[in-house]
Amino acid sequence: MATTTINGQEVTVDDEGFMTNYDQWNEEIGKSLAAAIGVDMTDEHWKVIHFLRDDFKAQGVTPTIRRVSTAGGVDTKRLFTLFPKKPAKKMAYIAGLPKPAGCV
Amino acid sequence: MTDTVPAEMIVPSFDDDVETDRTLAIICSKGSLDMAYPGLILGNAALGEGVGVHLFFTFWGFDMITKGRMEHLVFSPVGNPATHIPAALAPLPGLAKMATSQMQKAMDALEIPPVPEFLELVKASGAKIWACRLSADMNHLTMDDLWDGVDGIINASDFIEMTDGAQLLFI
DSSP states (O other): OEEEEETTEEEEEOTTSOBOOGGGOOHHHHHHHHHHTTOOOOHHHHHHHHHHHHHHHHHSSOOOHHHHHHTTOOOHHHHHHHSOSOHHHHHHHHTTOOOOOOOO | OGGGSOTTOOOOOOOSSSOOOOEEEEEEOOOSHHHHHHHHHHHHHHHHTTOEEEEEEOGGGGGGGBTTTTTOOOOOOTTOGGGOOOTTTTTSTTHHHHHHHHHHHHHHHTTOOOHHHHHHHHHHTTOEEEEEHHHHHHTTOOGGGBOTTOOEEEOHHHHHHHTTTOEEEEO
16 A cells, blocks of 8 residues: 555555545546556547446446446447557556456 | 656556567367356456467367357266265256256356357457367368357367467366
């Protein structure tokens, strides 16, 4: 557990850099997080990130890729294009949420 | 990118700059419901980590990609002492059906998709799906009999060639 500064705001993160406090996130922070890992945010990206945030709030856990696809309505293939290589982890990082724990 | 990241930020490495051609090849040789999942789950996990995945279906595993069979895989306790069902009871009529239904319910409760849907998921995530030439010949099956997500019917030599340098898993 550590604190780091993003956009001049103090943010708590775990050892890997994932945010641990849901309420500390805002879109500006999300933008900085995305920039830090080389993701260019478009409206499509934001739609996914907002789904993740809403779903986490409702379910208490970060949705898996499958859930983003079935409940969030974004095609799996598209997710791999928007967030290449490690989509689940990248989405969680940008959304200020923990890595998804589920297997599928 | 790195010079615009504030020094205080802790950024995980997502291996974007690492040119990884790490590949995992999974041979699915079983046709029972319980043995259909390990390959799919690990394959899916690998894809989610940016690892290339080849799924190779052979022998009984062929049932997992054959139309009409893939939706009806069965889990039977027969010959499976790990289920702790007495051997004499395992072959009783109706037991396999019950065990299958129980297993599917357990999977549904954890939001693990049924096999056909799971295959769609791994395919959409980038897995290559291969059917074994010998198994196809033995069962007189062609691409028409197989799930349309199958990329092709290949023989053992093709498989060995395409998995050069890959990690291999036999299920």
